[in-house]
Amino acid sequence: MRNKSNTIYKKACAAIPGGVNSPVRSFSGVGIDPMIVDSGCKDVIFDVDGNQYIDYCGSWGPLILGHAHPAIIQAAHEQMQKGLSFGISTEVEQLLAEEIVRLVPSIEKIRFVTSGTEATMTALRIARGCTSRHKILKFTGNYHGHSDALLVQAGSGVLSINSRATSLGVTPGAIDDTLILPYNDIAALRLFFQSEITQGLAAVIVEPVAGNMGVVPPIEGFLETLRCETQRVGALLIFDEVITGFRLGLTGAQGLYDIDPDLTCFGKVIGGGMPVAAVGGKARYMDCLAPIGGVYQAGTLAGNPVAMRVGLEMLRWLQKDGVYEQLEAKSRRLTDPISEALEGKNASLQRVGSMFTIFLGANRVRNHKDLSVLDKQRYARFFNYLFNRGIYIPPAQQEAWFVSLAHTERHLDYTAESVCSFFYEEK
Numbered sequence: 001m002r003n004k005s006n007t008i009y010k011k012a013c014a015a016i017p018g019g020v021n022s023p024v025r026s027f028s029g030v031g032i033d034p035m036i037v038d039s040g041c042k043d044v045i046f047d048v049d050g051n052q053y054i055d056y057c058g059s060w061g062p063l064i065l066g067h068a069h070p071a072i073i074q075a076a077h078e079q080m081q082k083g084l085s086f087g088i089s090t091e092v093e094q095l096l097a098e099e100i101v102r103l104v105p106s107i108e109k110i111r112f113v114t115s116g117t118e119a120t121m122t123a124l125r126i127a128r129g130c131t132s133r134h135k136i137l138k139f140t141g142n143y144h145g146h147s148d149a150l151l152v153q154a155g156s157g158v159l160s161i162n163s164r165a166t167s168l169g170v171t172p173g174a175i176d177d178t179l180i181l182p183y184n185d186i187a188a189l190r191l192f193f194q195s196e197i198t199q200g201l202a203a204v205i206v207e208p209v210a211g212n213m214g215v216v217p218p219i220e221g222f223l224e225t226l227r228c229e230t231q232r233v234g235a236l237l238i239f240d241e242v243i244t245g246f247r248l249g250l251t252g253a254q255g256l257y258d259i260d261p262d263l264t265c266f267g268k269v270i271g272g273g274m275p276v277a278a279v280g281g282k283a284r285y286m287d288c289l290a291p292i293g294g295v296y297q298a299g300t301l302a303g304n305p306v307a308m309r310v311g312l313e314m315l316r317w318l319q320k321d322g323v324y325e326q327l328e329a330k331s332r333r334l335t336d337p338i339s340e341a342l343e344g345k346n347a348s349l350q351r352v353g354s355m356f357t358i359f360l361g362a363n364r365v366r367n368h369k370d371l372s373v374l375d376k377q378r379y380a381r382f383f384n385y386l387f388n389r390g391i392y393i394p395p396a397q398q399e400a401w402f403v404s405l406a407h408t409e410r411h412l413d414y415t416a417e418s419v420c421s422f423f424y425e426e427k
């Protein structure tokens with residue numbers, strides 16, 4: 001029974017475009033009306049009709065400790081008593097900044113913003129401001145939020161660096177300055193870096209582990225080539241670690257693959273569920289920001305004390321002994337049996353740490369082009385099969401599932417069994 005959900009959704013559609021405040025929440029690919037959530041506890045969410053679901057979306061990544069973790073809630077509560085916002089500096093933002101600078105070797109300075117979109121937008125502006133160059137390079141299938149310059153994908157022809165907007169309302173100027181290459185294509189990368197266009201290149205922005213075309217790890221040499229070539233042509237390398245930062249370990253993907261980027265964008269996990277994101281990196285670039293330098297960036301609610309306090313509590317938890325080992329063990333417990341069951345089923349599971357995707361219709365995904373064979377109808381059946389068994393997975397195939405520290409072995413085993421039985425029963 002989802003009567004209350006459906007009623008609320010209908011009313012929401014009258015007042016909010018499509019009834020949602022972010023498009024992917026509309027469940028448009030899975031053939032049912034979206035759920036309206038009421039609350040969450042540990043690894044479970046409850047909808048307004050009282051149905052419960054084991055949650056593998058985790059608010060799209062932030063909730064690495066699960067829902068309503070008592071320490072997080074208490075920290076927020078304590079801080080809230082002091083007032084919600086001042087627009088004046090507080091000690092807690094200094095503490096969170098110091099913590100991240102201490103933990104991540106490439107970060108010498110950091111500035112907090114309120115969304116990943118803002119973080120990437122600011123990183124690009126810093127790069128352009130520091131280099132006095134205009135062009136940026138991004139990769140097809142990587143997502144960096146919804147600022148104009150980044151809502152651009154490759155045009156036709158794999159090696160053409162012509163691009164087109166993925167949204168109406170993006171100006172030709174923004175498109176012209178954004179160059180596009182396929183992800184994980186080292187040959188294309190080398191060819192590009194031999195061209196003269198790199199003289200105008202301010203930065204390359206990349207998801208070091210792609211999470212927004214489903215989970216796609218970088219092939220060996222891809223990130224290394226990027227680091228080497230950007231350095232050679234004097235462009236900045238920006239790691240968008242909005243998903244991977246503090247998800248894949250305390251030093252994120254850059255620690256895992258041992259790469260030293262110039263700037264890094266954080267989001268999701270560092271806010272623990274509050275609207276927090278950040279851009280950080282080498283001091284010589286970060287000091288280009290106003291009030292020291294000439295690159296302007298600002299935010300009324302940036303560094304909000306409640307959000308900072310939650311972020312700080314989150315990072316303290318993540319430094320406890322064995323946290324990431326535990327996440328890895330939970331992730332394996334869930335995915336190992338599934339990977340086995342997928343053999344010969346024209347599907348695959350790709351995982352890095354506690355993030356993974358099950359691709360239906362593809363045996364391997366290395367870049368955006370490989371997504372063209374994905375079976376959307378099959379995914380809709382898969383989603384509904386699990387949803388009806390009380391398991392909530394991303395309502396779109398090209399997204400990551402997230403395992404949290406709150407997932408119990410019982411729920412992980414039940415989920416693995418349910419996923420496997422979908423593939424056995426399928427005809």
Ligand SMILES: *Cc1c(COP(=O)(O)O)cnc(C)c1O
Nearest residue numbers: 115116117143144145240242243
């Ligand atoms: C989620 C995400 C963003 C955008 O963050 P918002 O807070 O939604 O604006 C940017 N980059 C990556 C890699 C993301 O996953």
